[in-house]
Amino acid sequence: MLLYLLRRILYTLPIAIGVSMVCFALIHLAPGDPLSAVIPEGASPEVIAELKAAYGFDQPLPIQYFNWIWRAVQGDFGMSIMTRRPVLSEVGPAVVNTMILAVAAVTLGFGFGVGLGIAAGYTAGSVIDRIVTAISVSGVSVPHYWLGMVLIVIFAVNLGVLPAMGMGAQGSATFALDWVSLRHLILPAIAMSVIPAGIIARSVRGTVIEVLKQDYVQTLHAKGLPGRRVFVHVVKNAAPTVLAIMGLQLAQLLGGSILVETVFSWPGTGFLLNTAIFTRDLPILQGTILVLSMFFVAINLMVDLLQSVLDPRIKRA
Amino acid sequence: MVATTGGPIASDAPAKGRRPVSRSFWATAWRRLSQDKVALVCGSILLIILLAAIFAPLITPYDPYRTSMAGRLLPIGDARHWLGTDELGRDLLTRLIYGGRMSLFMGFAPVVLATLIGGFLGIVAGYCGGAINMLIMRVTDVFYAFPSVLLAVAISGVLGAGLVNSLVSLTLVFTPPIARVAESVTTQIRNQDYVEAARATGASGWRIVFGHVLSNVTGPILIYASSMISVAIVIASGLSFLGLGVSPPNAEWGLMLNTLRQSIYVAPMNAILPGVMIFVTSMSMNLISDSLRASMDVKV
Numbered sequence: 001m002l003l004y005l006l007r008r009i010l011y012t013l014p015i016a017i018g019v020s021m022v023c024f025a026l027i028h029l030a031p032g033d034p035l036s037a038v039i040p041e042g043a044s045p046e047v048i049a050e051l052k053a054a055y056g057f058d059q060p061l062p063i064q065y066f067n068w069i070w071r072a073v074q075g076d077f078g079m080s081i082m083t084r085r086p087v088l089s090e091v092g093p094a095v096v097n098t099m100i101l102a103v104a105a106v107t108l109g110f111g112f113g114v115g116l117g118i119a120a121g122y123t124a125g126s127v128i129d130r131i132v133t134a135i136s137v138s139g140v141s142v143p144h145y146w147l148g149m150v151l152i153v154i155f156a157v158n159l160g161v162l163p164a165m166g167m168g169a170q171g172s173a174t175f176a177l178d179w180v181s182l183r184h185l186i187l188p189a190i191a192m193s194v195i196p197a198g199i200i201a202r203s204v205r206g207t208v209i210e211v212l213k214q215d216y217v218q219t220l221h222a223k224g225l226p227g228r229r230v231f232v233h234v235v236k237n238a239a240p241t242v243l244a245i246m247g248l249q250l251a252q253l254l255g256g257s258i259l260v261e262t263v264f265s266w267p268g269t270g271f272l273l274n275t276a277i278f279t280r281d282l283p284i285l286q287g288t289i290l291v292l293s294m295f296f297v298a299i300n301l302m303v304d305l306l307q308s309v310l311d312p313r314i315k316r317a
Numbered sequence: 318m319v320a321t322t323g324g325p326i327a328s329d330a331p332a333k334g335r336r337p338v339s340r341s342f343w344a345t346a347w348r349r350l351s352q353d354k355v356a357l358v359c360g361s362i363l364l365i366i367l368l369a370a371i372f373a374p375l376i377t378p379y380d381p382y383r384t385s386m387a388g389r390l391l392p393i394g395d396a397r398h399w400l401g402t403d404e405l406g407r408d409l410l411t412r413l414i415y416g417g418r419m420s421l422f423m424g425f426a427p428v429v430l431a432t433l434i435g436g437f438l439g440i441v442a443g444y445c446g447g448a449i450n451m452l453i454m455r456v457t458d459v460f461y462a463f464p465s466v467l468l469a470v471a472i473s474g475v476l477g478a479g480l481v482n483s484l485v486s487l488t489l490v491f492t493p494p495i496a497r498v499a500e501s502v503t504t505q506i507r508n509q510d511y512v513e514a515a516r517a518t519g520a521s522g523w524r525i526v527f528g529h530v531l532s533n534v535t536g537p538i539l540i541y542a543s544s545m546i547s548v549a550i551v552i553a554s555g556l557s558f559l560g561l562g563v564s565p566p567n568a569e570w571g572l573m574l575n576t577l578r579q580s581i582y583v584a585p586m587n588a589i590l591p592g593v594m595i596f597v598t599s600m601s602m603n604l605i606s607d608s609l610r611a612s613m614d615v616k617v
Contacts, residue, residue, distance in 0.1 A: 019459055022459060137603055149592060150589050252464050296467075300462070
């Protein structure tokens with residue numbers, strides 16, 4: 001077991017290094033000279049010299065990479081071109097905001113998904129099952145940024161009960177656990193929750209049907225165990241898969257929140273990325289993507305480890 | 318979509334029909350699929366959208382680019398503009414039909430490219446094994462280690478807006494998962510006894526790949542790729558929604574959604590209309606993919 005965990009962690013290291021290389025390469029993918037891409041328009045010669053030294057563009061690529069990753073590991077992701085502030089001070093709060101949104105969305109998706117999935121699994125083949133299946137296919141097919149707009153039309157434009165934009169009063173960019181902030185969270189969280197809800201509903205339905213077919217479940221029934229006690233067994237068997245899917249969806253939402261954040265002007269990483277792209281603020285772009293993808297790798301690893309701890313059948317060592 | 322995947326399946330049937338009783342895998346799959354009502358309905362919807370997009374100039378009464386300052390944001394149900402007009406007074410129905418061209422292309426093209434590239438890489442990795450497998454699959458893993466939307470946005474964002482750049486970024490997003498499927502199926506097949514037997518009787522590597530591996534890999538890859546199309550349509554439209562896809566005044570559903578978003582308080586129904594097209598297309602593709610999976614009885 002320990003060996004497996006260790007191997008899994010070691011296996012992630014080269015992936016993480018590869019991911020950082022791709023992030024590093026991004027800035028060199030940009031059309032034109034990478035230096036001109038990071039130099040703000042009308043920069044003074046001192047700024048150009050400072051940037052040249054900071055990026056070390058005169059050095060060979062591998063050395064540039066090692067310098068860059070060495071600084072990044074220490075938390076130095078460079079300076080934003082637009083705001084002239086350290087990238088980390090821009091990305092940090094944004095990651096927190098995105099995390100709040102993603103956690104809220106996954107929690108909602110988990111609630112809906114598990115409820116619908118169990119209902120469908122227990123009534124496989126019935127009308128309820130068909131309805132749930134239709135809902136879950138819609139959930140994974142719907143463009144969630146469009147769903148966001150639909151929610152705005154319904155709840156902000158027509159009913160006027162929920163705010164359509166931002167995170168709190170007067171465009172505040174810090175989340176507080178109060179009613180105003182929560183009201184701002186509702187619509188974007190719902191818009192983002194449909195994908196995890198659809199996927200979780202589907203998988204829970206499948207697992208429930210699978211477990212109910214098992215011989216031991218029949219034995220439990222035969223020995224007179226009441227339905228709710230059998231249900232505990234179903235939940236135990238479904239839990240590792242559902243938890244894994246939740247983790248992976250949380251990771252996907254962290255990276256995929258850009259569209260919903262843009263619709264709702266939620267001041268998270270997606271919003272930051274969007275601004276960075278259109279102002280050609282490459283250091284911010286690179287920093288945000290590096291941080292998000294590292295989160296993604298880390299969450300994937302944790303999900304894997306957690307799953308192998310929870311479910312002894314997965315011990316593939 | 319049914320019609321296009323149906324082509325090779327249907328034409329395979331007579332060739333394999335030499336055996337009197339048993340039906341070939343493809344013929345069985347096609348038979349099941351053609352009896353699947355959901356698949357037929359969804360296929361028809363997609364076919365209508367596709368045909369409408371192809372023959373757009375013949376069936377649309379308006380020019381998709383002609384603006385009219387007087388007729389801006391006319392409501393849905395207008396006598397002359399059935400689905401209303403957009404923020405520049407262009408006929409929405411016309412633009413939705415034209416928009417299908419770019420949106421469908423951006424849904425299918427990256428997946429087709431990714432299937433060819435990923436399928437090739439996966440088969441090579443699976444068949445060769447060893448160091449080549451390591452090299453290909455570890456590089457694939459790195460790209461797989463990005464959230465898909467983030468990777469598409471990152472590459473499109475760095476390369477700049479545009480059709481070709483979106484195509485490149487989306488292809489890069491969909492290649493790794495397809496390569497993984499191809500690799501795992503190929504590795505399984507390669508170790509089968511009958512492949513070992515073929516090798517023992519002196520069959521060349523090419524013959525094994527084309528005779529045994531390819532025929533086994535095609536089904537799973539096809540199913541996987543078909544499930545990717547729905548994702549591709551949503552992400553591709555998402556890129557144009559962010560302003561990273563085709564540029565105005567082109568008609569594309571995501572882009573239309575983006576420009577109409579400014580008018581969401583004035584004409585909310587018009588503003589959400591392009592999204593309905595994205596939703597219907599992506600949903601139909603998803604259901605077809607499910608039916609395809611059921612008809613081929615493959616677990617991916």
